[in-house]
Amino acid sequence: MSAPVQKKRLRFVSGVQFKLALGFFVLIAALLILLNTYPVAASRDIVFSEKESSLSEQASVISASLAGLDTLSGDGVAQVMDLLGLSGLERIIVTDAAARVLYDTASTPAEGKLALISEIILALNSRRVFYCDFSGGAFVSRAAMPISRDGAVVGAVYICERDTEQADIILAFRDRLATVSLVAFALACALTYVFTQRFTTRITRLSQAIRTVREGDYAQRVVPDGRDELTELYSDFNSMTETLQKTEEQRRRFVSDASHELKTPLAAIRLLADSITETEGMDMGTVREFVADISSEAERLQRTTEKLLDLSRRDDGVRANSVAVNVGETAESTLRLLAPLAEGNSVTLNCDAEPGCIVLAPEDDMYQIIFNLAENAIKYNVPEGSVNVKVHCDEGFIILSVEDTGIGIPDDDLPNIFSRFYRVDKARSRERGGSGLGLSIVHDAVAALGGKINVCARDGGGTRFTVTLPAWNEEVGT
Ligand SMILES: Nc1ncnc2c1ncn2[C@@H]1O[C@H](COP(=O)(O)OP(=O)(O)OP(=O)(O)O)[C@@H](O)[C@H]1O
Ligand SMILES: [Mg+2]
Incomplete structure (x- = not known):
């Protein structure tokens, strides 16, 4: 095989292999990205809605309990909070209608100060507020609710929760998914390589066989090695080359038989003609006999060529x-x-x-x-x-x-x-x-x-x- 042809074939094969491998990689990568994002996002959303209902409920309980107080004062609020005995919250703030802090569970309480927290401001405007954030390895949820008495807002309650337990579960789940994905990706890459390599090797075998047949070797066959469409292609190729081989053999036999058939009467004519010209004093009777023989050989030649022409016209579909x-x-x-x-x-x-x-x-x-x-x-x-x-x-x-x-x-x-x-x-x-x-x-x-x-x-x-x-x-x- 000439060098440029070999080079062209290699480029073709590596091109097919590259495209196949790229296709697989893209597919696998898309699947793995989906696997790594969707379940985590879905679990996070479940936690968000669970937090929303639990925190809103707690804020409602506090708000309803405080609404029963005659006046909202620091001591009154503290007593109610003690009675409620709420646990698990990172911070609870209760303010009066002017956003002044009456109660604060922070390590440095802001009692008496103005609570400039957006959730409290919104709650003082009769809004129920909830925010949840999943960052820094924790779910940070905040809820705020107005404290209403006789249709008027007399204060606001703000609670904040930081949950690292559920966050840890989700993070561990995410890490495990990432490890599994990594292993799956490596495995898929190895399989893709093996598969594309085998596929292109089989294609190469077929294209090599086609090239050999094109160069005139009709005995070329490809050994079938599987049960897929490519194997069917191999068998089709084999039966095609078998037909080509038979046709070629018939053609050769026909040419050799035809030449032989034409050669024999021609040789006889030549021999008879030579005999007439080389024999001196041949009597007229023998000459006539020889000429008659020449004529009958020529007639046979004519019949044969006419039949050959007839067959060739039929072969051409005329x-x-x-x-x-x-x-x-x-x-x-x-x-x-x-x-x-x-x-x-x-x-x-x-x-x-x-x-x-x-x-x-x-x-x-x-x-x-x-x-x-x-x-x-x-x-x-x-x-x-x-x-x-x-x-x-x-x-x-x-x-x-x-x-x-x-x-x-x-x-x-x-x-x-x-x-x-x-x-x-x-x-x-x-x-x-x-x-x-x-x-x-x-x-x-x-x-x-x-x-x-x-x-x-x-x-x-x-x-x-x-x-x-x-x-x-x-x-x-x-
Ligand atoms: N009726 C027959 N009886 C016996 N042998 C026959 C008969 N018909 C054909 N053959 C045999 O089959 C051969 C092929 O016949 P075919 O007609 O093709 O060729 P051919 O008679 O030898 O020559 P051509 O017909 O071209 O002048 C013959 O040579 C003969 O041996
Ligand atoms: Mg005949």
């Missing part, structure tokens, strides 16, 4: 226009043409054609099918033998059978007789001027008409070819 052809009439006229050959071989020709058996086909194709089958039936027959051609219609199909009492075809050769240049007995066929292409033409013509051809041994010796073609229905036009 087809003449289809017309409605009466198979029985074509059979009768073809047999009339073959009568001299049959007579020469002392073979009797019989034709039994049902009228009205029509197929839609190029006229010459139908003629080629019948001619080649009947010609073979005569050529490969025995003296005093016979050839029976029958045509009949059967449930939308036209059945043409050509049966002979000839030498027959050995069972082992039957599967090959439609192959190009295949002859059972090369010497005998050649002697009869055969090139081994007639049945290939018949096979291709029948297939192009959407029909089938079968061959079998005839009881009592000889061969039977049966061609089944779709009938043409004049009324329907198909």
Whole structure:
């Protein structure tokens, strides 16, 4: 493999691997971020609402208790607070309507001073206030409530709580999630690497195989290694290269057979021509004999090239226009043409054609099918033998059978007789001027008409070819 191609392939592979890995990383990272934020935020919100209800309730209790006092004074408030016996709060402030502190549980109480705390100001304006904060490793919650008597605000109560216990639980939960996420991330990265590495290695194998096939090595196969779509791709690739290999083998065989077929008569012509020119004083009779031989070899050459051209046109899909052809009439006229050959071989020709058996086909194709089958039936027959051609219609199909009492075809050769240049007995066929292409033409013509051809041994010796073609229905036009 050339260096630039190798470089390009590496870039392609690493590109695919990088994109796959990046995709996985982004997905995993998004999942882990969600895992680390959502549960913590949800638990924090639960604590917030729990704090709101508990602190608001406590503030209400204090406010209601103080509302029962005749006058709000420091001592009165202190007594009520003692009676309530509230615990767990970081700070409690009670003010009068002018925001002057009457009671304060801070380490340095601000009694007598103005309480310039926004929550108290809002409470003095008849508002119930609650704030909760989760920072510095603690939940800091603050609630304020007005103290009302006879519809008038006579003071405000402010309570503050600092909860580190629940904060610790949430922080520990967060830390544990982070550790698990870290381990999961490392594991996912390792798995992503292994997976993408394996995936790209398999793709590389396939692309290498494709390149090898492109360079002409059709024997290249990829060994399937799994049960996924890529394995299916491998099998598709293998069957594609198998077909390519077969086609290539057929092409080579065809070229070599064709050259051989053309070489033989050409060599004979040359030999005969050389003999005439190099033999001095050759008598006219021998010259005529040699020239006649040259002519028959040239004729064989012409027949072979015509058949080769016919096959090559069929391979290229070139087809003449289809017309409605009466198979029985074509059979009768073809047999009339073959009568001299049959007579020469002392073979009797019989034709039994049902009228009205029509197929839609190029006229010459139908003629080629019948001619080649009947010609073979005569050529490969025995003296005093016979050839029976029958045509009949059967449930939308036209059945043409050509049966002979000839030498027959050995069972082992039957599967090959439609192959190009295949002859059972090369010497005998050649002697009869055969090139081994007639049945290939018949096979291709029948297939192009959407029909089938079968061959079998005839009881009592000889061969039977049966061609089944779709009938043409004049009324329907198909
Ligand atoms: N009716 C038959 N009886 C016995 N053998 C046959 C018969 N038809 C075909 N064969 C055998 O099959 C071979 C292939 O036939 P095919 O018609 O393709 O070639 P061919 O007759 O040798 O030459 P071509 O038809 O091209 O002039 C023949 O060479 C012959 O050996
Ligand atoms: Mg033939």
